[in-house]
Amino acid sequence: MSARAFLVRGLLAGLLAGIVTFMVAYAVGEPQVGAAIALEEAGGDGHSHSHAEGGEEGGDEGGEEAPEVSRTNQSTWGLLTGTLAIGVALGGIVALVAAVALGRIGRLSPGQSTALVTLIGFVAFALVPFLKYPATPPAVGSGDTIGLRTSVYFGYLLVSVVAAALATYGAVRLRERFGTYAAVVGGTAAYLVVVVVAGQLFATVNEIGDFPADTLWSFRLASLITLATMWGVLGVALTGLIGRLHRQQQAVAERKAFAASL
Template identity: 80%
Template sequence: MSPRAFLVRGLLAGLLAGVVTFLVAYSVGEPQVGAAIALEEAGGDGHSHSHAAEGAGGAEGEEETAEVSRTNQSTWGLLTGTLAIGVALGGILGLVAAATLGRLGRLTPGQSTALVTLIGFVAVALVPFLKYPATPPAVGSGDTIGTRTAVYFAFQALSVVAAVVTTYAAVRLRGRFGTYLAVVGGVAAYLVVMVVAGELFTTVNEVGDFPADTLWFFRRASLITLATMWGVLGVALTGLVIRLYAAERAVAERKALAASL
Protein backbone atom coordinates (compact mmCIF):
# COMPACT_ATOMS: atom_id res chain seq x y z
CA MET A 1 0.00 0.00 0.00
CA SER A 2 2.03 2.89 -1.34
CA PRO A 3 1.68 6.58 -0.45
CA ARG A 4 0.67 7.18 -4.06
CA ALA A 5 -2.29 4.81 -3.67
CA PHE A 6 -3.36 6.67 -0.53
CA LEU A 7 -2.92 10.03 -2.25
CA VAL A 8 -5.07 9.08 -5.25
CA ARG A 9 -7.82 7.75 -3.01
CA GLY A 10 -7.59 10.82 -0.82
CA LEU A 11 -8.06 13.07 -3.85
CA LEU A 12 -11.06 11.04 -5.01
CA ALA A 13 -12.59 11.10 -1.53
CA GLY A 14 -11.94 14.84 -1.33
CA LEU A 15 -13.69 15.38 -4.65
CA LEU A 16 -16.77 13.56 -3.38
CA ALA A 17 -16.63 15.42 -0.08
CA GLY A 18 -16.44 18.74 -1.94
CA VAL A 19 -19.58 17.98 -3.95
CA VAL A 20 -21.58 16.83 -0.92
CA THR A 21 -20.35 19.76 1.16
CA PHE A 22 -21.46 22.16 -1.56
CA LEU A 23 -24.98 20.72 -1.47
CA VAL A 24 -25.12 21.01 2.32
CA ALA A 25 -23.56 24.48 2.39
CA TYR A 26 -25.92 25.72 -0.31
CA SER A 27 -29.05 24.40 1.38
CA VAL A 28 -28.08 25.02 5.02
CA GLY A 29 -25.44 27.74 5.04
CA GLU A 30 -26.30 30.10 2.19
CA PRO A 31 -29.68 31.19 3.62
CA GLN A 32 -27.87 32.27 6.80
CA VAL A 33 -25.22 34.13 4.81
CA GLY A 34 -27.98 35.86 2.87
CA ALA A 35 -29.73 36.86 6.09
CA ALA A 36 -26.49 38.28 7.50
CA ILE A 37 -25.78 40.26 4.32
CA ALA A 38 -29.32 41.64 4.37
CA LEU A 39 -28.77 42.86 7.92
CA GLU A 40 -25.43 44.37 6.93
CA GLU A 41 -26.96 46.26 4.02
CA ALA A 42 -29.90 47.38 6.12
CA GLY A 43 -27.45 48.75 8.68
CA GLY A 44 -26.11 51.22 6.11
CA ASP A 45 -22.45 50.58 6.83
CA GLY A 46 -21.56 51.48 3.29
CA HIS A 47 -20.32 48.18 1.97
CA SER A 48 -21.63 44.85 0.85
CA HIS A 49 -19.90 41.53 0.45
CA SER A 50 -21.53 40.99 -2.92
CA HIS A 51 -20.24 44.24 -4.41
CA ALA A 52 -16.89 45.64 -5.27
CA ALA A 53 -15.45 48.79 -3.81
CA GLU A 54 -15.80 52.01 -5.76
CA GLY A 55 -13.48 52.64 -8.68
CA ALA A 56 -10.03 54.09 -8.39
CA GLY A 57 -11.36 57.58 -9.05
CA GLY A 58 -13.61 57.31 -6.00
CA ALA A 59 -15.99 59.92 -7.39
CA GLU A 60 -18.69 60.82 -4.88
CA GLY A 61 -22.06 59.37 -5.75
CA GLU A 62 -20.61 56.88 -8.24
CA GLU A 63 -22.75 53.73 -8.17
CA GLU A 64 -21.00 50.55 -7.04
CA THR A 65 -20.74 47.81 -9.64
CA ALA A 66 -20.90 44.11 -8.88
CA GLU A 67 -17.71 42.22 -9.68
CA VAL A 68 -19.26 38.86 -8.84
CA SER A 69 -23.00 38.58 -8.40
CA ARG A 70 -24.43 37.12 -5.23
CA THR A 71 -25.94 34.33 -7.32
CA ASN A 72 -22.54 33.32 -8.69
CA GLN A 73 -20.98 33.56 -5.24
CA SER A 74 -23.54 31.17 -3.78
CA THR A 75 -23.40 28.67 -6.66
CA TRP A 76 -20.29 28.39 -8.84
CA GLY A 77 -18.11 30.24 -6.39
CA LEU A 78 -19.22 28.08 -3.49
CA LEU A 79 -18.83 24.89 -5.54
CA THR A 80 -15.32 25.89 -6.62
CA GLY A 81 -14.35 26.60 -3.03
CA THR A 82 -15.69 23.35 -1.58
CA LEU A 83 -14.11 21.29 -4.37
CA ALA A 84 -10.72 22.97 -3.93
CA ILE A 85 -10.77 22.54 -0.16
CA GLY A 86 -12.08 18.98 -0.39
CA VAL A 87 -9.44 17.84 -2.88
CA ALA A 88 -6.59 19.55 -1.01
CA LEU A 89 -7.75 18.22 2.34
CA GLY A 90 -8.28 14.75 0.90
CA GLY A 91 -4.78 14.66 -0.55
CA ILE A 92 -3.20 15.76 2.72
CA LEU A 93 -5.29 13.32 4.73
CA GLY A 94 -4.38 10.49 2.37
CA LEU A 95 -0.67 11.16 2.78
CA VAL A 96 -0.98 11.42 6.57
CA ALA A 97 -2.91 8.14 6.65
CA ALA A 98 -0.16 6.52 4.59
CA ALA A 99 2.56 7.91 6.89
CA THR A 100 0.84 6.62 10.03
CA LEU A 101 0.06 3.17 8.62
CA GLY A 102 1.39 0.55 11.02
CA ARG A 103 2.36 3.17 13.61
CA LEU A 104 -0.91 3.24 15.55
CA GLY A 105 -0.73 -0.12 17.25
CA ARG A 106 -2.33 -3.13 15.64
CA LEU A 107 -5.02 -1.21 13.77
CA THR A 108 -5.89 -2.30 10.24
CA PRO A 109 -5.34 0.24 7.44
CA GLY A 110 -9.05 1.07 7.44
CA GLN A 111 -9.16 1.57 11.20
CA SER A 112 -5.97 3.61 11.12
CA THR A 113 -7.36 5.86 8.38
CA ALA A 114 -10.62 6.38 10.27
CA LEU A 115 -8.71 7.30 13.44
CA VAL A 116 -6.51 9.77 11.57
CA THR A 117 -9.61 11.40 10.11
CA LEU A 118 -11.26 11.67 13.52
CA ILE A 119 -8.17 13.19 15.10
CA GLY A 120 -7.84 15.56 12.16
CA PHE A 121 -11.43 16.74 12.47
CA VAL A 122 -11.08 17.41 16.18
CA ALA A 123 -7.67 19.11 15.97
CA VAL A 124 -8.03 21.02 12.71
CA ALA A 125 -11.72 21.91 12.64
CA LEU A 126 -13.73 21.33 15.82
CA VAL A 127 -11.52 22.67 18.63
CA PRO A 128 -10.42 25.83 16.74
CA PHE A 129 -14.09 26.42 15.86
CA LEU A 130 -15.08 26.23 19.52
CA LYS A 131 -12.54 28.92 20.41
CA TYR A 132 -12.98 31.10 17.33
CA PRO A 133 -16.35 30.26 15.74
CA ALA A 134 -17.26 31.45 12.27
CA THR A 135 -18.76 34.91 12.00
CA PRO A 136 -21.21 36.17 9.37
CA PRO A 137 -20.31 38.93 6.91
CA ALA A 138 -21.85 41.69 8.99
CA VAL A 139 -19.76 40.89 12.08
CA GLY A 140 -16.19 42.03 12.68
CA SER A 141 -14.15 45.08 11.89
CA GLY A 142 -12.03 45.21 8.76
CA ASP A 143 -9.24 46.79 10.81
CA THR A 144 -8.82 43.65 12.94
CA ILE A 145 -9.14 40.98 10.27
CA GLY A 146 -5.39 40.44 10.12
CA THR A 147 -5.11 39.95 13.87
CA ARG A 148 -8.16 37.68 13.99
CA THR A 149 -6.78 35.53 11.18
CA ALA A 150 -3.36 35.26 12.83
CA VAL A 151 -4.67 34.17 16.23
CA TYR A 152 -7.01 31.64 14.63
CA PHE A 153 -4.26 29.94 12.65
CA ALA A 154 -1.91 30.07 15.64
CA PHE A 155 -4.50 28.35 17.79
CA GLN A 156 -5.19 25.82 15.03
CA ALA A 157 -1.46 25.07 14.65
CA LEU A 158 -1.13 24.55 18.40
CA SER A 159 -4.12 22.20 18.32
CA VAL A 160 -2.56 20.11 15.55
CA VAL A 161 0.83 19.94 17.30
CA ALA A 162 -0.83 18.98 20.59
CA ALA A 163 -2.85 16.25 18.86
CA VAL A 164 0.24 14.81 17.18
CA VAL A 165 2.33 14.84 20.37
CA THR A 166 -0.38 13.35 22.60
CA THR A 167 -1.21 10.67 20.02
CA TYR A 168 2.45 9.73 19.77
CA ALA A 169 2.70 9.63 23.56
CA ALA A 170 -0.39 7.42 23.79
CA VAL A 171 1.07 4.97 21.27
CA ARG A 172 4.37 4.86 23.14
CA LEU A 173 2.67 4.33 26.51
CA ARG A 174 0.31 1.67 25.22
CA GLY A 175 2.76 -1.15 25.83
CA ARG A 176 3.33 -0.13 29.45
CA PHE A 177 -0.14 0.89 30.61
CA GLY A 178 -2.44 -0.83 28.14
CA THR A 179 -4.62 0.59 25.37
CA TYR A 180 -7.38 1.96 27.60
CA LEU A 181 -5.18 3.99 29.94
CA ALA A 182 -2.96 5.17 27.10
CA VAL A 183 -5.92 6.47 25.10
CA VAL A 184 -7.55 8.12 28.11
CA GLY A 185 -4.25 9.70 29.08
CA GLY A 186 -3.63 11.00 25.57
CA VAL A 187 -7.10 12.50 25.28
CA ALA A 188 -6.85 14.06 28.75
CA ALA A 189 -3.45 15.58 27.96
CA TYR A 190 -4.75 17.09 24.72
CA LEU A 191 -7.78 18.54 26.50
CA VAL A 192 -5.64 20.08 29.25
CA VAL A 193 -3.31 21.71 26.74
CA MET A 194 -6.14 23.14 24.65
CA VAL A 195 -8.23 24.32 27.61
CA VAL A 196 -5.22 26.20 28.99
CA ALA A 197 -4.44 27.57 25.53
CA GLY A 198 -8.05 28.62 25.13
CA GLU A 199 -7.81 30.64 28.32
CA LEU A 200 -4.50 32.22 27.36
CA PHE A 201 -5.30 33.10 23.75
CA THR A 202 -7.01 36.41 23.18
CA THR A 203 -10.79 36.48 22.98
CA VAL A 204 -12.40 37.93 19.87
CA ASN A 205 -15.77 39.55 20.52
CA GLU A 206 -16.92 41.92 17.80
CA VAL A 207 -20.53 40.77 17.62
CA GLY A 208 -21.95 44.03 18.91
CA ASP A 209 -25.73 44.21 18.61
CA PHE A 210 -25.94 41.58 15.85
CA PRO A 211 -29.10 39.46 16.36
CA ALA A 212 -28.28 36.44 18.52
CA ASP A 213 -30.63 34.07 16.69
CA THR A 214 -29.14 34.88 13.27
CA LEU A 215 -25.62 34.46 14.67
CA TRP A 216 -26.54 31.10 16.21
CA PHE A 217 -28.10 29.77 12.99
CA PHE A 218 -25.08 30.93 10.99
CA ARG A 219 -22.59 29.25 13.31
CA ARG A 220 -24.66 26.08 13.48
CA ALA A 221 -24.75 25.93 9.69
CA SER A 222 -20.99 26.50 9.55
CA LEU A 223 -20.35 23.63 11.96
CA ILE A 224 -22.69 21.34 10.00
CA THR A 225 -20.78 22.19 6.83
CA LEU A 226 -17.42 21.44 8.49
CA ALA A 227 -18.71 18.15 9.85
CA THR A 228 -20.05 17.21 6.43
CA MET A 229 -16.70 17.83 4.76
CA TRP A 230 -14.76 15.77 7.27
CA GLY A 231 -17.43 13.10 7.67
CA VAL A 232 -17.81 12.36 3.97
CA LEU A 233 -14.06 12.53 3.48
CA GLY A 234 -13.42 10.10 6.32
CA VAL A 235 -16.08 7.61 5.30
CA ALA A 236 -15.09 7.67 1.62
CA LEU A 237 -11.35 7.45 2.22
CA THR A 238 -11.73 4.71 4.82
CA GLY A 239 -13.92 2.71 2.46
CA LEU A 240 -11.45 3.06 -0.41
CA VAL A 241 -8.54 2.06 1.83
CA ILE A 242 -10.44 -1.00 3.06
CA ARG A 243 -11.09 -2.09 -0.52
CA LEU A 244 -7.45 -1.49 -1.44
CA TYR A 245 -6.25 -3.51 1.55
CA ALA A 246 -8.64 -6.38 0.73
CA ALA A 247 -7.49 -6.42 -2.90
CA GLU A 248 -3.81 -6.44 -1.96
CA ARG A 249 -4.36 -9.18 0.60
CA ALA A 250 -6.15 -11.29 -2.00
CA VAL A 251 -3.24 -10.86 -4.42
CA ALA A 252 -0.72 -11.73 -1.70
CA GLU A 253 -2.68 -14.84 -0.73
CA ARG A 254 -2.85 -16.00 -4.34
CA LYS A 255 0.90 -15.51 -4.73
CA ALA A 256 1.55 -17.39 -1.50
CA LEU A 257 -0.69 -20.25 -2.65
CA ALA A 258 1.04 -20.39 -6.02
CA ALA A 259 4.47 -20.44 -4.37
CA SER A 260 3.44 -23.30 -2.09
CA LEU A 261 2.40 -25.57 -4.97
Protein backbone atom coordinates in the same frame (compact mmCIF):
# COMPACT_ATOMS: atom_id res chain seq x y z
CA MET B 1 0.58 0.14 0.43
CA SER B 2 2.36 3.08 -1.17
CA ALA B 3 1.92 6.76 -0.41
CA ARG B 4 0.84 7.21 -4.03
CA ALA B 5 -2.04 4.78 -3.54
CA PHE B 6 -3.13 6.74 -0.47
CA LEU B 7 -2.81 10.07 -2.29
CA VAL B 8 -4.87 9.04 -5.32
CA ARG B 9 -7.67 7.76 -3.11
CA GLY B 10 -7.43 10.83 -0.92
CA LEU B 11 -7.92 13.11 -3.91
CA LEU B 12 -10.93 11.08 -5.05
CA ALA B 13 -12.43 11.10 -1.55
CA GLY B 14 -11.79 14.84 -1.30
CA LEU B 15 -13.53 15.44 -4.61
CA LEU B 16 -16.59 13.55 -3.39
CA ALA B 17 -16.48 15.41 -0.07
CA GLY B 18 -16.34 18.73 -1.92
CA ILE B 19 -19.41 17.90 -4.00
CA VAL B 20 -21.47 16.76 -1.01
CA THR B 21 -20.30 19.72 1.07
CA PHE B 22 -21.39 22.10 -1.68
CA MET B 23 -24.90 20.66 -1.63
CA VAL B 24 -25.09 20.89 2.16
CA ALA B 25 -23.60 24.38 2.26
CA TYR B 26 -25.99 25.58 -0.44
CA ALA B 27 -29.03 24.13 1.32
CA VAL B 28 -28.09 24.89 4.93
CA GLY B 29 -25.48 27.62 4.91
CA GLU B 30 -26.41 29.98 2.08
CA PRO B 31 -29.79 31.00 3.58
CA GLN B 32 -27.95 32.07 6.74
CA VAL B 33 -25.34 33.99 4.74
CA GLY B 34 -28.16 35.71 2.85
CA ALA B 35 -29.88 36.67 6.10
CA ALA B 36 -26.63 38.10 7.49
CA ILE B 37 -25.98 40.08 4.31
CA ALA B 38 -29.51 41.47 4.41
CA LEU B 39 -28.93 42.67 7.97
CA GLU B 40 -25.59 44.16 6.98
CA GLU B 41 -27.05 46.07 4.05
CA ALA B 42 -30.04 47.20 6.12
CA GLY B 43 -27.61 48.70 8.64
CA GLY B 44 -26.70 51.43 6.19
CA ASP B 45 -23.07 51.52 7.23
CA GLY B 46 -22.06 53.06 3.92
CA HIS B 47 -19.45 50.42 3.14
CA SER B 48 -19.41 48.70 -0.22
CA HIS B 49 -19.65 44.93 -0.40
CA SER B 50 -19.42 42.26 -3.07
CA HIS B 51 -22.85 40.81 -2.24
CA ALA B 52 -24.91 42.72 -4.79
CA GLU B 53 -26.65 41.12 -7.69
CA GLY B 54 -24.25 42.62 -10.20
CA GLY B 55 -23.60 46.04 -11.70
CA GLU B 56 -20.97 48.57 -10.65
CA GLU B 57 -20.29 50.55 -7.54
CA GLY B 58 -19.65 54.23 -7.56
CA GLY B 59 -16.03 54.91 -6.62
CA ASP B 60 -14.56 57.93 -4.89
CA GLU B 61 -14.79 61.24 -6.74
CA GLY B 62 -17.29 59.71 -9.16
CA GLY B 63 -14.85 57.08 -10.46
CA GLU B 64 -15.92 53.61 -11.49
CA GLU B 65 -14.86 50.26 -10.11
CA ALA B 66 -14.84 46.85 -11.73
CA PRO B 67 -18.18 45.00 -11.85
CA GLU B 68 -19.02 43.08 -8.74
CA VAL B 69 -19.37 39.32 -8.55
CA SER B 70 -23.08 38.65 -8.38
CA ARG B 71 -24.52 37.07 -5.26
CA THR B 72 -25.94 34.29 -7.45
CA ASN B 73 -22.47 33.36 -8.73
CA GLN B 74 -21.04 33.56 -5.23
CA SER B 75 -23.61 31.11 -3.87
CA THR B 76 -23.37 28.65 -6.78
CA TRP B 77 -20.25 28.43 -8.93
CA GLY B 78 -18.11 30.29 -6.44
CA LEU B 79 -19.23 28.07 -3.57
CA LEU B 80 -18.78 24.92 -5.67
CA THR B 81 -15.27 25.95 -6.71
CA GLY B 82 -14.32 26.65 -3.12
CA THR B 83 -15.66 23.40 -1.68
CA LEU B 84 -14.07 21.33 -4.46
CA ALA B 85 -10.68 23.01 -4.02
CA ILE B 86 -10.74 22.61 -0.25
CA GLY B 87 -12.03 19.04 -0.46
CA VAL B 88 -9.35 17.87 -2.90
CA ALA B 89 -6.54 19.62 -1.01
CA LEU B 90 -7.74 18.34 2.34
CA GLY B 91 -8.18 14.82 0.96
CA GLY B 92 -4.64 14.78 -0.34
CA ILE B 93 -3.19 16.02 2.95
CA VAL B 94 -5.17 13.60 5.10
CA ALA B 95 -4.26 10.71 2.81
CA LEU B 96 -0.54 11.46 3.03
CA VAL B 97 -0.72 11.78 6.81
CA ALA B 98 -2.59 8.46 6.94
CA ALA B 99 0.11 6.87 4.78
CA VAL B 100 2.82 8.09 7.15
CA ALA B 101 0.84 6.98 10.22
CA LEU B 102 0.21 3.46 8.89
CA GLY B 103 1.85 0.96 11.23
CA ARG B 104 2.87 3.67 13.69
CA ILE B 105 -0.28 3.98 15.80
CA GLY B 106 -0.78 0.43 16.96
CA ARG B 107 -1.76 -2.79 15.29
CA LEU B 108 -4.55 -1.27 13.23
CA SER B 109 -5.54 -2.22 9.72
CA PRO B 110 -5.00 0.42 7.01
CA GLY B 111 -8.71 1.25 7.06
CA GLN B 112 -8.83 1.58 10.83
CA SER B 113 -5.65 3.65 10.88
CA THR B 114 -7.04 5.98 8.21
CA ALA B 115 -10.30 6.41 10.10
CA LEU B 116 -8.41 7.30 13.28
CA VAL B 117 -6.21 9.83 11.47
CA THR B 118 -9.28 11.47 9.96
CA LEU B 119 -11.06 11.63 13.32
CA ILE B 120 -8.04 13.17 15.03
CA GLY B 121 -7.68 15.62 12.16
CA PHE B 122 -11.30 16.71 12.40
CA VAL B 123 -11.07 17.29 16.14
CA ALA B 124 -7.68 19.02 16.14
CA PHE B 125 -7.82 20.91 12.85
CA ALA B 126 -11.51 21.77 12.58
CA LEU B 127 -13.67 21.26 15.66
CA VAL B 128 -11.55 22.61 18.54
CA PRO B 129 -10.39 25.77 16.70
CA PHE B 130 -14.01 26.36 15.68
CA LEU B 131 -15.15 26.13 19.29
CA LYS B 132 -12.61 28.78 20.32
CA TYR B 133 -13.05 31.03 17.30
CA PRO B 134 -16.39 30.18 15.65
CA ALA B 135 -17.31 31.38 12.18
CA THR B 136 -18.82 34.83 11.96
CA PRO B 137 -21.28 36.15 9.36
CA PRO B 138 -20.39 39.00 6.95
CA ALA B 139 -21.92 41.70 9.13
CA VAL B 140 -19.83 40.80 12.20
CA GLY B 141 -16.26 41.90 12.84
CA SER B 142 -14.28 45.05 12.21
CA GLY B 143 -12.00 45.35 9.21
CA ASP B 144 -9.41 46.98 11.46
CA THR B 145 -8.95 43.79 13.50
CA ILE B 146 -8.96 41.20 10.73
CA GLY B 147 -5.18 40.78 10.97
CA LEU B 148 -5.33 40.12 14.71
CA ARG B 149 -8.28 37.75 14.37
CA THR B 150 -6.54 35.78 11.64
CA SER B 151 -3.32 35.54 13.64
CA VAL B 152 -4.90 34.27 16.84
CA TYR B 153 -7.04 31.76 14.93
CA PHE B 154 -4.13 30.18 13.08
CA GLY B 155 -1.97 30.36 16.19
CA TYR B 156 -4.54 28.40 18.18
CA LEU B 157 -5.04 25.99 15.28
CA LEU B 158 -1.28 25.29 15.26
CA VAL B 159 -1.29 24.65 18.99
CA SER B 160 -4.21 22.25 18.61
CA VAL B 161 -2.62 20.27 15.76
CA VAL B 162 0.78 19.99 17.45
CA ALA B 163 -0.85 18.99 20.75
CA ALA B 164 -2.88 16.29 18.95
CA ALA B 165 0.23 14.91 17.24
CA LEU B 166 2.19 14.78 20.50
CA ALA B 167 -0.76 13.34 22.42
CA THR B 168 -1.15 10.60 19.80
CA TYR B 169 2.54 9.77 19.99
CA GLY B 170 2.36 9.68 23.78
CA ALA B 171 -0.72 7.44 23.65
CA VAL B 172 1.13 4.96 21.42
CA ARG B 173 3.98 4.82 23.89
CA LEU B 174 1.59 4.44 26.82
CA ARG B 175 -0.20 1.58 25.06
CA GLU B 176 3.00 -0.42 24.90
CA ARG B 177 3.32 -0.30 28.69
CA PHE B 178 -0.17 0.14 30.15
CA GLY B 179 -2.63 -1.02 27.52
CA THR B 180 -5.14 0.58 25.20
CA TYR B 181 -7.50 2.02 27.82
CA ALA B 182 -4.78 3.91 29.67
CA ALA B 183 -3.31 5.11 26.38
CA VAL B 184 -6.62 6.54 25.11
CA VAL B 185 -7.46 8.21 28.41
CA GLY B 186 -3.95 9.58 28.89
CA GLY B 187 -3.62 10.90 25.34
CA THR B 188 -7.06 12.49 25.36
CA ALA B 189 -6.50 14.08 28.76
CA ALA B 190 -3.13 15.51 27.71
CA TYR B 191 -4.61 17.03 24.56
CA LEU B 192 -7.56 18.54 26.44
CA VAL B 193 -5.30 20.11 29.06
CA VAL B 194 -3.18 21.79 26.39
CA VAL B 195 -6.05 23.17 24.30
CA VAL B 196 -8.05 24.31 27.33
CA VAL B 197 -5.07 26.17 28.83
CA ALA B 198 -4.17 27.62 25.43
CA GLY B 199 -7.78 28.65 24.96
CA GLN B 200 -7.59 30.68 28.16
CA LEU B 201 -4.32 32.31 27.14
CA PHE B 202 -5.25 33.21 23.58
CA ALA B 203 -7.14 36.46 23.07
CA THR B 204 -10.92 36.34 23.02
CA VAL B 205 -12.62 37.90 20.01
CA ASN B 206 -15.96 39.54 20.76
CA GLU B 207 -17.15 41.88 18.03
CA ILE B 208 -20.76 40.77 17.84
CA GLY B 209 -22.27 44.13 18.72
CA ASP B 210 -26.05 44.19 18.37
CA PHE B 211 -26.18 41.43 15.75
CA PRO B 212 -29.30 39.25 16.36
CA ALA B 213 -28.42 36.25 18.50
CA ASP B 214 -30.75 33.84 16.72
CA THR B 215 -29.30 34.67 13.30
CA LEU B 216 -25.76 34.35 14.65
CA TRP B 217 -26.57 30.96 16.20
CA SER B 218 -28.15 29.71 12.96
CA PHE B 219 -25.14 30.87 10.94
CA ARG B 220 -22.63 29.18 13.24
CA LEU B 221 -24.66 25.99 13.41
CA ALA B 222 -24.83 25.86 9.62
CA SER B 223 -21.07 26.47 9.44
CA LEU B 224 -20.41 23.60 11.84
CA ILE B 225 -22.72 21.28 9.89
CA THR B 226 -20.89 22.15 6.67
CA LEU B 227 -17.51 21.59 8.32
CA ALA B 228 -18.60 18.24 9.74
CA THR B 229 -19.96 17.21 6.35
CA MET B 230 -16.63 17.85 4.66
CA TRP B 231 -14.67 15.81 7.20
CA GLY B 232 -17.33 13.13 7.61
CA VAL B 233 -17.67 12.36 3.90
CA LEU B 234 -13.91 12.53 3.46
CA GLY B 235 -13.31 10.13 6.34
CA VAL B 236 -15.94 7.61 5.28
CA ALA B 237 -14.92 7.66 1.61
CA LEU B 238 -11.18 7.49 2.24
CA THR B 239 -11.52 4.76 4.85
CA GLY B 240 -13.69 2.74 2.47
CA LEU B 241 -11.28 3.14 -0.44
CA ILE B 242 -8.22 2.26 1.64
CA GLY B 243 -9.99 -0.70 3.23
CA ARG B 244 -11.06 -1.98 -0.19
CA LEU B 245 -7.50 -1.68 -1.52
CA HIS B 246 -6.16 -3.52 1.51
CA ARG B 247 -8.61 -6.37 1.01
CA GLN B 248 -7.69 -6.62 -2.66
CA GLN B 249 -4.00 -6.77 -1.84
CA GLN B 250 -4.63 -9.39 0.82
CA ALA B 251 -6.59 -11.51 -1.66
CA VAL B 252 -3.79 -11.30 -4.22
CA ALA B 253 -1.20 -12.23 -1.59
CA GLU B 254 -3.28 -15.21 -0.47
CA ARG B 255 -3.68 -16.46 -4.04
CA LYS B 256 0.06 -16.17 -4.62
CA ALA B 257 0.79 -18.00 -1.37
CA PHE B 258 -1.66 -20.75 -2.30
CA ALA B 259 -0.16 -21.08 -5.78
CA ALA B 260 3.33 -21.28 -4.30
CA SER B 261 2.27 -24.05 -1.93
CA LEU B 262 1.08 -26.33 -4.74
